[in-house]
Amino acid sequence: MDFLKRAYGMLPDMLRSSRGPPEQTVLSIKTAATLLCATCSLQSSSGASELPYYGLSPPVYPSPVGNGSTNIRWAQARNHARDMVSQMTVEEKANITRGWPGACVGNTGEVPRLSIPALCFADGPSGIRGQEFVSAFPAGIHVAATFDRHLMYQYGRALGSEFYGKGINVALGPVAGPLGRVVKGGRNWEGLSSDPYLAGAGMGAITRGIQDAGVIATPKHWLLNEQEYRRRWTPVSEAISANVDDRTLHELYAFPFMDALREGAGAVMCSYQRANHSYACQNSKLLNGILKTELGFEGFVVSDWDGQTSGVASANAGLDLAMPNAGFWGDKLVEAVHNGSVSEERISDMATRILASWYYLRQENGYPPPAIYNNTEKHFPVDVQADHARLIEEIGAAGTVVVKNLDHALPFEKPKFLCIYGYDATLKANPWQNRDRYGGGYEDNFGWITLNGTLITGGGSGGSSPPYVVSPFQALQERVARDRGILRWDFYSDNPTPYLNADACLVFVNAYASESFDRTSLTDEFSDRLVLNVASWCTNTIVVVHSAGIRLVDEWITHPNVTAALFAGLPGQESGHALTSILYGDVNPTGRLPYTVAKSESDYGDLLNPSVSDDPFPEANLTEGLSIDYRHFDLHNLTPRFEFGFGLSYTSFAYADLSTAIVPGANLAEFPDRRKNTPVVQGGHPALWEVVAVVRCTVTNTGLVEGAEIAQLYIGVPGAGQDSPVRQLRGFVKVGPLVPGQGREAVFELTRRDLSVWDVVAQDWRLRRGAYEVWVGASSRDLRVSGRVVLVD
CATH class of the missing domain: 3.40.50.1700 (Glycoside hydrolase family 3 C-terminal domain)
Structure with a gap:
């Protein structure tokens, strides 16, 4: 096993052999597959790796071709894009799968003879960076603190309208990577909390808002980009490898991206670091296996800026667009297609995915030209602020x-x-x-x-x-x-x-x-x-x-x-x-x-600091599994100073009359029905999004002034406290405003996904049999009423 680990540690260098002859890269991929096949099934049903170090990323090839199965809109966009790409030469396809210098932070190539323009990409998740007459919105972590889906959507819609007004095709946000595993992580503030459910709610609402404004949203960074220290490779060392078991990968880190995909995200940005020893932008398990197959992603994968670390390997692993320049592609990608290292079907799918997102957002019809300036020359200002200051x-x-x-x-x-x-x-x-x-x-x-x-x-x-x-x-x-x-x-x-x-x-x-x-x-x-x-x-x-x-x-x-x-x-x-x-x-x-705000830094344990190493192949082993933030405090029976979900009001509230009910006719089979060959849609199997149970309770203003309450629902799946978190957020609703003495019902709809765990043996989301504990209250520790949802065979 030590030999295997050392051999796998060499893979980043082997895979970057695509800087040389493409046929050498094919050999590297075959070598990688040989090394990985011996280890890809060594995981227990609890999700904990049985290896002495966490996971080796199994190979998943070929890269799946998008099929437009999510809905009629994606199908039409896909067909339109495919027809357009069928008229392109290999050189033209390669030209739109790479970045070019231009006014925007990122600019794709264009195909003038087919009237395909360069697409404009710009930062960032909380406002257009570096431009004039734009708004500075609250950061993602601040938006998450509202616990308000309506405001999350309005935020995305306003943000998207500013990108649209500036002629920017692709907005680089929202963020759920980092999720916030590392307490001192430098970019946690860009994201939407360390809880996957809250982050997912924000990702979905903001993505929908951005795209309702006509702009392609780019959820990022996919996946496991949880620290800044050694996040990128250098000529003398590799980037950190975030090593995680399969269950944790699905239930924590991929979970919020599912919501963004469900809302139609047209792009996803892959991250800099390695994930289970394979660079995220050439990790076939993450891109081909989870994103494009399990989660049915119809759009395109764009590299983080200069995040591409190989040519042929990244193309075959599922990367569709290299930014901000040609990276290891351009003429080399054309050469790789001609010699068979990359199939023509793959490069066609890369180009088709990019154009499909363009058509999906209907940007081919009268989209504003980019109004991006370096502010050093006289120009006509384009003001996109509207009345966003009030929001x-x-x-x-x-x-x-x-x-x-x-x-x-x-x-x-x-x-x-x-x-x-x-x-x-x-x-x-x-x-x-x-x-x-x-x-x-x-x-x-x-x-x-x-x-x-x-x-x-x-x-x-x-x-x-x-x-x-x-x-x-x-x-x-x-x-x-x-x-x-x-x-x-x-x-x-x-x-x-x-x-x-x-x-x-x-x-x-x-x-x-x-x-x-x-x-x-x-x-x-x-x-x-x-x-x-x-x-x-x-x-x-x-x-x-x-x-x-x-x-x-x-x-x-x-x-x-x-x-x-x-x-x-x-x-x-x-x-x-x-x-x-x-x-x-x-x-x-x-x-x-x-x-969660602790009483002392030591209370966070191994989650406090980034993994620091002088090793040329540094690793961060995410051995805590699902137990980050408040889950960590619950697992270790630690008392925080202020718990997750905590916040005071100028009035007070009482909770009463909790009830639970299974939705009549709900499909409560252990696994989603796979016998009918139900196509996977963006966000995963459609059954995951079906409401299977409803929880209700009454919230009453018992204070002296008008106010609203953020009621929060937590569940404990069967096995909670053993192989699952003691409790985990699975619902929140803003109740009110309520005048003193007024009560109102809080209603929480639980989907199949909300109640499921990832089964690493079946490689599917599973509804466990038994009693699901349900709590509703004012925070993760202030739980006022409780009940159960019982699933039996």
């Missing part, structure tokens, strides 16, 4: 999580004297720095640079480009001026001047993260010292944390003078207005934590 403010408020509120410190009632402290309160707190801290570039990641102004987004390709930023200080100043009060402030010092007559002291801190780097800590001494110094004399200290991920607060959260604390996330350009609407009670908070 940005609404989502900003809805994703703000109040985690502490003693003695009704909030909401404010027209305070006359406010003190504002901390570098995060204003646009540029540090006069010695030249750039504002609303985002920054890839390089602004560590140390005191992060103390330079308020934080509305993270760094790197997922960052946005705001037309303006409403800082907390600006918005609070507006409110205090309206009430004829006074302000005092200090944005620089960690030990500011006391003002003992102040009604309240607001302390603003942040926690930054960026692509290309993982975080070094979940706290910082300067910020904690600032909070404690203010709290030492101010008896009404309110702390606001703008954070790109988990931020620990135990240094000060129990201090008696810290009366309130808010996790204000990454709220986008209307940051200050969104925050003041919560502070002043214009909006009753409904935000809920999309992750």
